[in-house]
Amino acid sequence: MSQNHLYLVDGSSYIFRAYxxxxxxxxxxxxxxxAVYGYTTMLWKLVDALDKADGPSHLxxxxxxxxxxxxxxxxAEYKAHRPEPPExxxxxxxxxxxxxxxxxxxxxxxAGYEADDIIACYTKAAVAEGWKVTIVxxxxxxxxxIEEPSPSGGGGVDMLDTMKNVRMGREHVIEKFGVGxxxxxxxxxxxxxxxxxxxxxxxIGPKTAxxxxxxxxxxxxxxxxxxxxxxxxxxxxxxxxxDMARLSRVLVELDCAVALxxxxxxxxxxxxxxxxxRAFLDxxxxxxxxxxIGGPAASPNASNRDxxxxxxxxxxxxxxxxxSKPVAVVxxxxxxxxxxxxxxxxxxxxxAWIAEARHxxxxxxxxxxxxxxxxxxxxxxxxxATAPGKACYIPIGHGGNDLLSEKPEQLxxxxxxxxxxKLLIDEAVRKIxxxxxxxxxxxxxxxxxxxxxxxxxxxxxxxxxxxxxxxMDELAQRHLDHACIAFKHVCGTGAKQIxxxxxxxxxxxxxxxxxxxxxxxxxxxxxxxxxxxxxTRVYQMVDRPLVPVIAAMEQRGIMVDRAELSRLSxxxxxxxxxxxxxxxxxxxxxxxxxxxxxxxEVLFDKMGLKGGRKGKSGVWSTDINELERLKKDxxxxxxxLVDWRQLSKLKSTYTDALQxxxxxxxxxxxxxYSLTGAQxxxxxxxxxxLQNIPIRTEVGRQIRHAFVAAPSHVILAADYSQIELxxxxxMADVPExxxxxxxxxxxxxxxxxxxxxxVNRDTRGRAKTINFAILYGISRWGLAARLEITPDExxxxxxxxxxxxxxxxxxxSETLEFARAHRFTxxxxxxxxxxxxxxxxxQAERQGSERAAINAPIQGTSAxxxxxxxxxxxPALRAAGLDATRMLLQVHDELVFELPEAEVExxxxxxxxxxxxxxxxxxxxSVPLGIEIGTGPSWGAAH
DNA sequence: GCGGGAGGC
DNA sequence: AGTAAGGCCTCCCGCC
Numbered sequence: 001m002s003q004n005h006l007y008l009v010d011g012s013s014y015i016f017r018a019y020x021x022x023x024x025x026x027x028x029x030x031x032x033x034x035a036v037y038g039y040t041t042m043l044w045k046l047v048d049a050l051d052k053a054d055g056p057s058h059l060x061x062x063x064x065x066x067x068x069x070x071x072x073x074x075x076a077e078y079k080a081h082r083p084e085p086p087e088x089x090x091x092x093x094x095x096x097x098x099x100x101x102x103x104x105x106x107x108x109x110x111a112g113y114e115a116d117d118i119i120a121c122y123t124k125a126a127v128a129e130g131w132k133v134t135i136v137x138x139x140x141x142x143x144x145x146i147e148e149p150s151p152s153g154g155g156g157v158d159m160l161d162t163m164k165n166v167r168m169g170r171e172h173v174i175e176k177f178g179v180g181x182x183x184x185x186x187x188x189x190x191x192x193x194x195x196x197x198x199x200x201x202x203x204i205g206p207k208t209a210x211x212x213x214x215x216x217x218x219x220x221x222x223x224x225x226x227x228x229x230x231x232x233x234x235x236x237x238x239x240x241x242x243d244m245a246r247l248s249r250v251l252v253e254l255d256c257a258v259a260l261x262x263x264x265x266x267x268x269x270x271x272x273x274x275x276x277x278r279a280f281l282d283x284x285x286x287x288x289x290x291x292x293i294g295g296p297a298a299s300p301n302a303s304n305r306d307x308x309x310x311x312x313x314x315x316x317x318x319x320x321x322x323x324s325k326p327v328a329v330v331x332x333x334x335x336x337x338x339x340x341x342x343x344x345x346x347x348x349x350x351x352a353w354i355a356e357a358r359h360x361x362x363x364x365x366x367x368x369x370x371x372x373x374x375x376x377x378x379x380x381x382x383x384x385a386t387a388p389g390k391a392c393y394i395p396i397g398h399g400g401n402d403l404l405s406e407k408p409e410q411l412x413x414x415x416x417x418x419x420x421x422k423l424l425i426d427e428a429v430r431k432i433x434x435x436x437x438x439x440x441x442x443x444x445x446x447x448x449x450x451x452x453x454x455x456x457x458x459x460x461x462x463x464x465x466x467x468x469x470x471x472m473d474e475l476a477q478r479h480l481d482h483a484c485i486a487f488k489h490v491c492g493t494g495a496k497q498i499x500x501x502x503x504x505x506x507x508x509x510x511x512x513x514x515x516x517x518x519x520x521x522x523x524x525x526x527x528x529x530x531x532x533x534x535x536t537r538v539y540q541m542v543d544r545p546l547v548p549v550i551a552a553m554e555q556r557g558i559m560v561d562r563a564e565l566s567r568l569s570x571x572x573x574x575x576x577x578x579x580x581x582x583x584x585x586x587x588x589x590x591x592x593x594x595x596x597x598x599x600x601e602v603l604f605d606k607m608g609l610k611g612g613r614k615g616k617s618g619v620w621s622t623d624i625n626e627l628e629r630l631k632k633d634x635x636x637x638x639x640x641l642v643d644w645r646q647l648s649k650l651k652s653t654y655t656d657a658l659q660x661x662x663x664x665x666x667x668x669x670x671x672x673y674s675l676t677g678a679q680x681x682x683x684x685x686x687x688x689x690l691q692n693i694p695i696r697t698e699v700g701r702q703i704r705h706a707f708v709a710a711p712s713h714v715i716l717a718a719d720y721s722q723i724e725l726x727x728x729x730x731m732a733d734v735p736e737x738x739x740x741x742x743x744x745x746x747x748x749x750x751x752x753x754x755x756x757x758x759v760n761r762d763t764r765g766r767a768k769t770i771n772f773a774i775l776y777g778i779s780r781w782g783l784a785a786r787l788e789i790t791p792d793e794x795x796x797x798x799x800x801x802x803x804x805x806x807x808x809x810x811x812x813s814e815t816l817e818f819a820r821a822h823r824f825t826x827x828x829x830x831x832x833x834x835x836x837x838x839x840x841x842x843q844a845e846r847q848g849s850e851r852a853a854i855n856a857p858i859q860g861t862s863a864x865x866x867x868x869x870x871x872x873x874x875p876a877l878r879a880a881g882l883d884a885t886r887m888l889l890q891v892h893d894e895l896v897f898e899l900p901e902a903e904v905e906x907x908x909x910x911x912x913x914x915x916x917x918x919x920x921x922x923x924x925x926s927v928p929l930g931i932e933i934g935t936g937p938s939w940g941a942a943h
Numbered sequence: 944g945c946g947g948g949a950g951g952c
Numbered sequence: 953a954g955t956a957a958g959g960c961c962t963c964c965c966g967c968c
Binding site for chain 3: 208648687692
């Protein structure tokens with residue numbers, strides 16, 4: 001290491017944040033340890049970065065000693081309004097010291113000084129020696145200490161927020177305070193700090209403080225200039241409270257007078273003795289961390305049976321002699337070595353791998369094809385992994401055919417699929433895949449099916465929904481600290497992209513076997529975490545069973561009437577052309593109507609129309625609200641623009657695009673569903689998206705009529721009626737709404753009666769808008785815009801709603817409280833959605849997270865319910881002897897089937913029963929789930 | 944690759 | 953202090 005790099009951990013502030021962020025875990029002794037766990041994992045991460053770039057060479061933890069500082073002497077109110085720490089946090093303070101000692105790290109605290117002061121002293125001392133310093137904290141007071149490295153790259157002080165995983169330098173300080181670190185103290189003195197009860201100048205917040213400092217230079221200059229400022233409340237306050245500002249400045253100054261209790265050199269980090277750490281982790285039962293120091297990951301030959309034992313907490317003890325060996329660095333993972341991967345080209349080798357998979361009891365599998373399309377994609381090879389680092393690739397379809405290259409020596413498709421078939425249906429062997437839906441569809445072309453499987457993409461979603469993506473490369477980076485070979489590195493991109501079948505076997509083996517290897521390792525990580533964090537319920541009961549169901553729906557596809565789409569396209573085209581001519585005439589010159597920028601300029605600059613809004617990028621808004629407003633003002637071009645927009649959208653997105661999506665092999669359209677695409681647990685649909693086919697306008701609805709049943713079949717569409725509102729009534733416990741649903745009443749009318757005392761078209765419509773606004777996390781402004789009333793009137797309406805339905809109000813506050821304490825929300829079935837930004841300092845961002853957190857349990861529970869219905873639908877239909885009824889599509893609260901006319905009457909009650917009872921037995925709802933079913937020759941006709 | 948706009952729930 | 957202000961998605965287009 002060329003330069004010493006000191007990490008100073010602000011332990012006290014960390015545990016408060018960890019406490020609020022993590023669920024209230026207890027260890028096996030019944031002690032609350034949530035914050036301790038968070039603290040331990042943070043230390044682990046820091047220490048593990050020892051030999052990495054920007055990692056620590058020296059490290060110390062600084063804690064507040066429970067005593068007062070000089071600040072209390074000069075200002076009695078300092079930190080006086082702080083509430084006592086919560087009951088279950090207090091016993092965790094001493095454990096923080098235990099944890100630090102378990103890592104054999106120095107832990108420093110001094111009577112009469114706050115941790116911030118000690119951190120400042122060490123920072124200055126280390127910088128004086130030319131060291132680099134990282135302060136691990138998120139306390140804004142400490143931002144005063146941030147310094148740029150010298151031009152030669154030496155020294156420098158930055159801050160690391162381990163929870164948000166961001167490193168903050170000077171530019172972050174300027175972003176937050178509008179001034180550099182040297183003026184942070186002055187800014188704090190002006191604006192005050194409610195957390196520490198520092199007064200500042202009343203009426204001056206961060207924005208004004210920044211403005212003043214930028215204008216006048218520093219605090220003293222601001223105070224000196226105050227009498228000359230133009231008369232305002234602010235000027236008077238600056239004069240009146242100048243002394244308070246000066247006192248505040250002293251309070252926020254970091255005190256560097258303390259003598260260093262430990263020399264810098266003693267903080268060197270060169271090894272963590274394993275034993276005290278193991279004892280500590282074992283005492284608290286932090287199994288996932290224990291695994292990392294003695295777990296099977298350390299041994300490349302460990303099978304998953306060892307792994308299972310490790311999770312269970314036995315069989316994990318180190319061998320004698322190894323037990324107390326100091327580890328230079330606590331390694332989270334064995335690095336991935338691709339050199340041992342095997343290319344399987346003989347039957348004997350294939351047999352050996354399949355035998356190994358049976359012996360191990362678990363095998364990761366990945367298929368390679370020549371296309372992303374799993375319906376027509378040709379199988380090119382299969383990779384397998386039976387332990388970390390132990391992986392192979394079985395080429396099948398490389399070279400040959402129309403490709404110029406020679407066909408390499410490889411096993412035949414028939415042989416490999418026959419042998420794989422036995423392994424895949426073997427209930428005793430767990431098959432692991434990443435996005436197994438794809439592999440299931442590819443292998444289904446050859447008649448293969450999977451029994452006993454895990455899908456790591458779905459496991460990741462169940463554990464970390466909302467906390468990042470779930471692609472394999474991203475997960476490998478996050479959990480294994482490993483960069484996967486990029487597909488484009490192997491096959492290229494764009495015009496030069498080649499098929500995987502053209503890749504040479506050496507490269508193909510490295511790439512494909514690595515995918516299986518990484519999948520296997522991810523499975524180990526997730527299996528351990530599922531046990532520890534309890535994410536199994538929703539995974540095992542809802543998401544995993546859905547994987548083969550979705551794969552089958554995608555394979556079936558839906559029939560589309562190409563001639564009908566083409567007819568619609570032509571009709572739209574001539575209407576679009578006609579509108580275009582008139583629009584250009586009325587505008588006085590031709591322009592690109594599809595360009596919002598040009599359109600805005602035509603309407604508001606050239607034609608001089610009034611009342612336009614500009615967005616943040618400076619272009620005139622021309623969205624539907626603006627156009628509707630112009631229509632009301634009697635601008636004739638507005639209606640034509642609305643029509644033009646609608647028809648262009650329908651033509652380009654639906655009638656043209658859908659024709660191209662018709663699969664040449666099946667003659668049907670096969671969407672692709674993502675099980676992990678929506679934070680709340682909903683599915684999403686792409687290529688094409690069949691979850692946004694128009695229905696609301698007559699002209700749009702024509703597109704639904706082009707989705708047709710096969711000859712002598714019909715389409716059956718089954719909808720959950722108002723499912724989210726029903727779930728809100730249940731979850732928020734609103735007796736009036738529950739009763740209305742139980743009676744089968746019109747619930748919007750019920751709401752209208754409660755709010756307005758009478759039911760007519762107008763009040764019912766308003767009530768409906770409010771009901772939906774509640775589901776989405778209400779705001780007076782949003783509601784005001786929707787109802788075309790003032791924000792004050794909207795607020796009055798919301799207040800009345802909360803008064804009439806106090807359950808809703810309680811639900812919202814309880815949900816937000818939970819989300820802030822745990823960083824996630826949960827559905828009735830235990831699906832978590834994470835909200836890492838729920839306490840963002842940016843208000844818009846925070847409020848966005850809050851609205852999402854209010855919506856997620858409701859939308860997510862609805863998603864869980866329809867997924868359960870889908871998983872049960874096939875077996876229920878088969879049990880009733882309905883062998884030809886097929887589920888084709890899911891549109892969030894709707895299922896679309898294709899079935900022979902002869903099965904309709906028998907299928908109808910079964911579908912209704914499965915959907916209506918899908919929550920049971922896991923959850924019993926206090927509202928009925930209403931189902932509406934329609935049938936017809938097309939999807940449009942079935943509604 | 945981004946942002947505006949618009950289709951669905 | 954004053955701002956902007958409904959949740960979850962995907963797709964198309966113009967524009968840089």
